[in-house]
Amino acid sequence: MNKTLLANIDDPRSADLDFYEQNGGYESLRKALPMDPGVIIENVKNANLRGRGGAGFPTGMKWTFASGDPKFPKYLVCNADEGEPGTFKDRPILEKNPHILIEGMAISAHALKSDYGYIYLRGEYPDARVILEQAIDQAYEKKYLGDNVMGSGKKFHLSVHVGAGAYICGEETALIESLEGKKGQPRLKPPFPVSVGAWGLPTIVNNVETLSNLPLLIRIGPEQYAAIGSPECPGPKLYSVSGHVERPGVLELPMGTSLKEIIYEHCGGIKGGKTLKAVIPGGISTPVLPHDKIDCPMDFVNMPKHGSMLGSGAVIVMDESVCMVKVCLRAIKFFEHESCGKCTPCKDGTGWLRRILARIEQGEGHKDDIDLLVSIAGNIAGKTFCPLGDGTASVVQNFVKHFRAEFESHITGRGCPF
Amino acid sequence: MIKVTINGKEIELEQPETILKAARKAGIKIPTLCHHDWLKMYGGCRLCLVEIEKMPRLQPACSFLVSDGMVVTTESEQISAVRRGVLEFILINHPLDCPFCDKAGECELQDAVYIYGPSSGRFKEQKIKHPENNTDPLLARNMERCIACTRCVRMCEDVQGAYAIAMTNRGDRTLMEPFSGNRFDCEYCGNCLTVCPVGSILSRPSKSSYRPWQMDANIATVCSYCGVGCLLNLQVRDESIKKVIPVEDAALRSSFERFGPGVAEKNTEKNLYENSVENRKSLNRGLLCALGRFGHEYVDSRERLTSPMVRKNGKLVETSWDEALDFVALKLNEIKNSSGGSALAGIASPRCTNEDNYIFQKFMRGVLGTNNIDSTARLGFAGAQAYLENLMGQGITANPISDLEDADVIFVVGGDPTIATPVLGLNIRAAAAKGAKIITLGRAAGLGRSKPKEITANLFTENKVLERLLALLFSKKEMTGELPAFEEKLKAAAAAPPAEKTTEVTGVTEAEMAEISEIVASAESFAVVIGSDIVQRAAGHCGLFCLAGISYLASGRIFLLSDRPNEQGLIDMGCLPDRLPGGQSLAIDGFRKKYEEISGLTAPPDKGLTLFPMLKAISEGEIKGLYVMGENPALNLPNWPAGDTRKSKIKSLELLVVQDIFPTETSAMADVVLPALSWAEREGTYTNLEHRIQVLRRAVKNMTYGRDDWRIIAEISSRMGTAMKFSSPADIMAEIVRVSPVHRDLRYPDIEKGTMLCRPYKGQPSKSQAGGVVHGEGFKDLIKTCDRPGGSLDDKKSMHRDFVLLLERSLFYSGVTSRKTPALSRIRPDAAVLRMHPEDAAPGLVEGGRVRVSSPSSEETLELETVFDSSVPRGAVKIPEYLEDLGVGALSLITNLPVDPVTKAPAFEECRVTVEAV
Amino acid sequence: MKKEVMQNDLDNKSLFSPVSLRKRYPTLQATLLPALYEAQKRFEWLSLEALEAVSKELDVPKATVRGVATFYSMYKKHPMGRHLIQLCTNISCMLFGAERLVDIIKKHYGVEAGKTSDDGRFSLVIMECIGACGTAPAMLVNTDFHENLTEENIIKILDEYK
Numbered sequence A: 001m002n003k004t005l006l007a008n009i010d011d012p013r014s015a016d017l018d019f020y021e022q023n024g025g026y027e028s029l030r031k032a033l034p035m036d037p038g039v040i041i042e043n044v045k046n047a048n049l050r051g052r053g054g055a056g057f058p059t060g061m062k063w064t065f066a067s068g069d070p071k072f073p074k075y076l077v078c079n080a081d082e083g084e085p086g087t088f089k090d091r092p093i094l095e096k097n098p099h100i101l102i103e104g105m106a107i108s109a110h111a112l113k114s115d116y117g118y119i120y121l122r123g124e125y126p127d128a129r130v131i132l133e134q135a136i137d138q139a140y141e142k143k144y145l146g147d148n149v150m151g152s153g154k155k156f157h158l159s160v161h162v163g164a165g166a167y168i169c170g171e172e173t174a175l176i177e178s179l180e181g182k183k184g185q186p187r188l189k190p191p192f193p194v195s196v197g198a199w200g201l202p203t204i205v206n207n208v209e210t211l212s213n214l215p216l217l218i219r220i221g222p223e224q225y226a227a228i229g230s231p232e233c234p235g236p237k238l239y240s241v242s243g244h245v246e247r248p249g250v251l252e253l254p255m256g257t258s259l260k261e262i263i264y265e266h267c268g269g270i271k272g273g274k275t276l277k278a279v280i281p282g283g284i285s286t287p288v289l290p291h292d293k294i295d296c297p298m299d300f301v302n303m304p305k306h307g308s309m310l311g312s313g314a315v316i317v318m319d320e321s322v323c324m325v326k327v328c329l330r331a332i333k334f335f336e337h338e339s340c341g342k343c344t345p346c347k348d349g350t351g352w353l354r355r356i357l358a359r360i361e362q363g364e365g366h367k368d369d370i371d372l373l374v375s376i377a378g379n380i381a382g383k384t385f386c387p388l389g390d391g392t393a394s395v396v397q398n399f400v401k402h403f404r405a406e407f408e409s410h411i412t413g414r415g416c417p418f
Numbered sequence B: 001m002i003k004v005t006i007n008g009k010e011i012e013l014e015q016p017e018t019i020l021k022a023a024r025k026a027g028i029k030i031p032t033l034c035h036h037d038w039l040k041m042y043g044g045c046r047l048c049l050v051e052i053e054k055m056p057r058l059q060p061a062c063s064f065l066v067s068d069g070m071v072v073t074t075e076s077e078q079i080s081a082v083r084r085g086v087l088e089f090i091l092i093n094h095p096l097d098c099p100f101c102d103k104a105g106e107c108e109l110q111d112a113v114y115i116y117g118p119s120s121g122r123f124k125e126q127k128i129k130h131p132e133n134n135t136d137p138l139l140a141r142n143m144e145r146c147i148a149c150t151r152c153v154r155m156c157e158d159v160q161g162a163y164a165i166a167m168t169n170r171g172d173r174t175l176m177e178p179f180s181g182n183r184f185d186c187e188y189c190g191n192c193l194t195v196c197p198v199g200s201i202l203s204r205p206s207k208s209s210y211r212p213w214q215m216d217a218n219i220a221t222v223c224s225y226c227g228v229g230c231l232l233n234l235q236v237r238d239e240s241i242k243k244v245i246p247v248e249d250a251a252l253r254s255s256f257e258r259f260g261p262g263v264a265e266k267n268t269e270k271n272l273y274e275n276s277v278e279n280r281k282s283l284n285r286g287l288l289c290a291l292g293r294f295g296h297e298y299v300d301s302r303e304r305l306t307s308p309m310v311r312k313n314g315k316l317v318e319t320s321w322d323e324a325l326d327f328v329a330l331k332l333n334e335i336k337n338s339s340g341g342s343a344l345a346g347i348a349s350p351r352c353t354n355e356d357n358y359i360f361q362k363f364m365r366g367v368l369g370t371n372n373i374d375s376t377a378r379l380g381f382a383g384a385q386a387y388l389e390n391l392m393g394q395g396i397t398a399n400p401i402s403d404l405e406d407a408d409v410i411f412v413v414g415g416d417p418t419i420a421t422p423v424l425g426l427n428i429r430a431a432a433a434k435g436a437k438i439i440t441l442g443r444a445a446g447l448g449r450s451k452p453k454e455i456t457a458n459l460f461t462e463n464k465v466l467e468r469l470l471a472l473l474f475s476k477k478e479m480t481g482e483l484p485a486f487e488e489k490l491k492a493a494a495a496a497p498p499a500e501k502t503t504e505v506t507g508v509t510e511a512e513m514a515e516i517s518e519i520v521a522s523a524e525s526f527a528v529v530i531g532s533d534i535v536q537r538a539a540g541h542c543g544l545f546c547l548a549g550i551s552y553l554a555s556g557r558i559f560l561l562s563d564r565p566n567e568q569g570l571i572d573m574g575c576l577p578d579r580l581p582g583g584q585s586l587a588i589d590g591f592r593k594k595y596e597e598i599s600g601l602t603a604p605p606d607k608g609l610t611l612f613p614m615l616k617a618i619s620e621g622e623i624k625g626l627y628v629m630g631e632n633p634a635l636n637l638p639n640w641p642a643g644d645t646r647k648s649k650i651k652s653l654e655l656l657v658v659q660d661i662f663p664t665e666t667s668a669m670a671d672v673v674l675p676a677l678s679w680a681e682r683e684g685t686y687t688n689l690e691h692r693i694q695v696l697r698r699a700v701k702n703m704t705y706g707r708d709d710w711r712i713i714a715e716i717s718s719r720m721g722t723a724m725k726f727s728s729p730a731d732i733m734a735e736i737v738r739v740s741p742v743h744r745d746l747r748y749p750d751i752e753k754g755t756m757l758c759r760p761y762k763g764q765p766s767k768s769q770a771g772g773v774v775h776g777e778g779f780k781d782l783i784k785t786c787d788r789p790g791g792s793l794d795d796k797k798s799m800h801r802d803f804v805l806l807l808e809r810s811l812f813y814s815g816v817t818s819r820k821t822p823a824l825s826r827i828r829p830d831a832a833v834l835r836m837h838p839e840d841a842a843p844g845l846v847e848g849g850r851v852r853v854s855s856p857s858s859e860e861t862l863e864l865e866t867v868f869d870s871s872v873p874r875g876a877v878k879i880p881e882y883l884e885d886l887g888v889g890a891l892s893l894i895t896n897l898p899v900d901p902v903t904k905a906p907a908f909e910e911c912r913v914t915v916e917a918v
Numbered sequence C: 001m002k003k004e005v006m007q008n009d010l011d012n013k014s015l016f017s018p019v020s021l022r023k024r025y026p027t028l029q030a031t032l033l034p035a036l037y038e039a040q041k042r043f044e045w046l047s048l049e050a051l052e053a054v055s056k057e058l059d060v061p062k063a064t065v066r067g068v069a070t071f072y073s074m075y076k077k078h079p080m081g082r083h084l085i086q087l088c089t090n091i092s093c094m095l096f097g098a099e100r101l102v103d104i105i106k107k108h109y110g111v112e113a114g115k116t117s118d119d120g121r122f123s124l125v126i127m128e129c130i131g132a133c134g135t136a137p138a139m140l141v142n143t144d145f146h147e148n149l150t151e152e153n154i155i156k157i158l159d160e161y162k
């Protein structure tokens, strides 16, 4: 498969507008502008494009809700908060191929009749900010952005909004709060952002990768697009692989490539010839898979059937030397640090989990602690305000489920066996 | 119509509501913690999660809207487990210190854990510690008990509009903090206390002073501070007020609602007010201000007057009641017999009840034979009220305060309502939050967050602005013909040629005027809020005329601010030199006849003197006896006749009787001092600025020899040979109701219920008398008076050190009672400063330097520190009104004030002072 | 390759949220996050004084400004050293010994996680994932990314920051 999202990123000029144009850039925007917005949305629906931010929500459906709303202006927000540990798939687009995102957003804005767009960029990507802003300036100069996009009479303004270190701002309503200059705490839903979003107006939030799919989708049309990868959720997909593999990095592969294939073929297998112990397949909120459960197609539909989720497609590979209790503890530390503090189970429960896990890891666990962990996780799961809390619970539940013996040996052996 | 099924019960709803509300309708209780009926939805605590058929996730009942056909289950094994789980989480970092917690017994968390919580905890780890913060003088913060429900923050932001606190940090490190992290630096409304479900925010004055279940009584009464008349509960133990909470304390109410009869019911047993939402809306909506909540300690003050005193050999000495009363009776008789009733005068009190004031005027008129009755209401409210009623009809200011919230344009003139009448101010903020446009003329810093359209006119040119606004509005609006006499006047006013120099004089551009008039003209629900600054002008009535006209043309409602609890009542009771109870003109024989018939006494037919002529008559020796009830004119009034020295007897007076609860600047000059009862020790009624009559209840026993004001007067009356046979305030009210047409048909038991409102009065208001009583001279004369707002400033500027004196009001200060309340003194700025525009500083004047302020006509001087403040108008200096903390009244600088010819209000701020560096 | 990233395109009129920034949003409060970055540059950290200045300029209540500033982890809530080391220890970095690096930095420069070295040269902040998992372990020093860190190269890299 030819790369599109990461096309030419090895070329040092990849972020440059001229270079992008020479390789067919902004042609899709030129093609899309005369199209009826409704038709573009139909195409997105027919292409069966699913959001790449983690939840896999059908993009066409989200757009339909928003486009039906009579309130104006509508805001188009690109979620570039990429905070899920293990995930670094959006970074190459932002740093190396920014124009594909800008083009994607311009097309989406036309389809959604949106005049204003923001790229909510995580504060931890300072380089991306500079590159994006340069790219946006170039796009303004060439009239891909501005009051009259490519002479079509359509207006679209785009700017970068930099976050300041809060994972929860990846959640779309928290992101909107943060965009408004507030604390990034999730809002009550309903109403959903598609009808009441930023500044009370209809707002569409999509992931960087989702929006960057638009140029391709317009170029090849929904039928051909739908033929790439998994039939239920087609298209190219970025997988960011880290941990114990020979060649970590971001891969662009057809949606549904098997996890096994990703690790062993595309990433050269386990580093140093060691054996595989476990894989977190979609960012740390997704359920961990033991080494023998990795023969699964990496897409939104099939992963749940195999006991996990695609999430952000962030694969973390762990070899035999890794202590699962330690990984679990580190993950929970993350959730404790990132809990926004709005709802009780996540706010207080996560810290409790962490304290127990830390005890176990240091060899001070009791035999009842494992059941207590599971029980606490059960009291969090499904009770929180937003899905972050569910992620916390699921981490504990799945690590215990697959690696209970390791937890037990920490307790009985009064310390870490690794 | 939406049909939902909750726990098998079918419920029909007109419109979508939360599951919680729908369930309540069906009598189903769902536990909540972060939810509060007055606040925006939040959904954070997760205690209220319920099952909904066909939904995979549990949903919060407090914030999830029902839809047609929804089937909800609120009680099940699963839900019980969820509630246990949530409460267990809340308790892990909670200190479990109920034994020392003030909130124990009325804590929502405690109640919820008692019913739904786990019986034992599984948490064995280290808790997160946050030491209790007691750096603030009034509010303690205990963040270990905090459940991060954010009710306090939502209250502070969305209801109080103060934005003084926020949740800081995140996750389980989340805390509620004021900006400084220590002191609150806020409006000290304490409304956060009301909504805190646990013991995280505590009132320091009442901290550790009682347990809720050890309270002797919980008395519902009316606040004694301003004209709003908020309803309070006084929580009493050992004959001392321990704490004041609003009548609808959320904690009490919602735990009552959730858990049914129990602890909460015991607390509300004596609360005679109905806890209905309508009631809340119509009163102070459960909100209080700093004065109402923290201003009660004076009742217990050791400085209270404890015994009657009579001046002997130049000194006041304690005597028996009999001796003091006999002495007063004797002296009054003497003066009356030798010089006639007109040699006597009385000053009534807007802090005393209707009944006190009724008896007072009855005594003055019927027993002493004088109409020389006035009060400090003359400083603004009384004259303005009478003038507006003359123009537009009786009851024109009788508008429900809560209606303000629904106005879409509010014009605030002549003072900051969030200071004069704080809870009324909240209604304005609430209206703004709902999208109303607020226009301000004059100071209104407290409305800053409501993004008002500010008209900044040059000092003392407000009348010109109003005049222009009236003319512009006149050209845009049709007249209704409702008040023909008033319309005539308006027509004349509008016909006056447009003042070309308006912009030049006022500094307000024509474009701005046009814009504002357009906003007013297009208002659907317009309100004018009038503060005393605009009344206290040499031509204050001109401004009032324009405001009346603007309101009339825009079909608005007028709110006349009153910073005393019973100014309206005092007027209604006839404590005026020209009016009998019920606003009946003394000049109309029929009214007087009826009054005499019912009261059984005769009233002199001629108008008495208003306050300032009265003071003049005292200085000139024409008045020989003065009776002061519950007022401190020596401090509160300019032009007060001087004694030989401060604190000595006034030479020109043969008799000065002062009835009060504290020794005051005035009582120090008196011949006889009679101790009265404080607000918490007596009964009676107050009438607030919207003309609502409310009952004051006795909460504590009086520990001095003080007596009810009305009783003292009745006894003197008896000693003078006229028996006044009243046994209670209710008894007096029975007579008032017969005398006063505006109180007609009002029965005391009805008033007592608290829900029985006297607005509009059941009696017939008399129609507009415009053109009749006050200045029928036509508008030309009006303009003329407008032309001289305190003379021209320019001549004064050339004198360099001369400035207009502006009085700075404080939210935390309101006369003697607040001065004797330590809690309030602690939040008042401790150093009084003089503020002036930096560019006005004469050579030698530096920021932080000390200055001496003096006025040409007064012997008093003040020394203060200077602060440069560019918000102070050029040519003016600002001095706090509450300077008496430093021993000197700012008002003592002000003498020889001009008085408005119509309202007879003094032009307070038109006084010039000299400022010199020391 | 050092870049001044938070160099806001400042007009002189407003200190923290320049007009060019304000134009991008329908409300002034929306510029709060960038304004806080700017303020922390000017005041070195977000002292109460800095927060108050932002509050005034943006007309956002100061308590609210403080609530926002303390919510986000990238704002400096206390004074910090000349160079800010933001080291990721999240799982992918942890797998390659990020925690060892913390010890090394501590030993070498005397700076503990969350603290500043006595000489004021470095502050060390432990980060959650900074999106360099494929080249773990990684850190940001001020605004420069350094990836594929090892026990050997980290000191060499940090020594460059005087």
Ligand SMILES: Cc1cc2nc3c(=O)[nH]c(=O)nc-3n(C[C@H](O)[C@H](O)[C@H](O)COP(=O)(O)O)c2cc1C
Residues within 6 Å of the ligand: A050, A051, A052, A053, A054, A055, A056, A057, A059, A079, A080, A081, A082, A083, A084, A167, A168, A169, A170, A171, A172, A173, A205, A206, A207, A208, A210, A211, A386, A387, A388
């Ligand atoms: C806790 C949490 C963190 C999230 N973080 C991200 C993120 O970093 N990037 C992202 O694109 N979506 C993130 N999401 C998903 C967004 O809420 C949202 O679903 C997504 O931006 C929608 O875009 P899409 O439809 O294109 O996937 C997160 C969701 C949650 C609950």
Ligand code: SF4
Residues within 6 Å of the ligand: A168, A186, A338, A339, A340, A341, A342, A343, A344, A346, A347, A384, A385, A386, A387, A388, A389, A390
């Ligand atoms: S689950 Fe609750 S506390 Fe956690 S991030 Fe979401 S809203 Fe905040």
Ligand code: FES
Residues within 6 Å of the ligand: B031, B032, B033, B034, B035, B042, B043, B044, B045, B046, B047, B048, B049, B060, B061, B062, B063
């Ligand atoms: S009461 Fe519903 S979530 Fe707190």
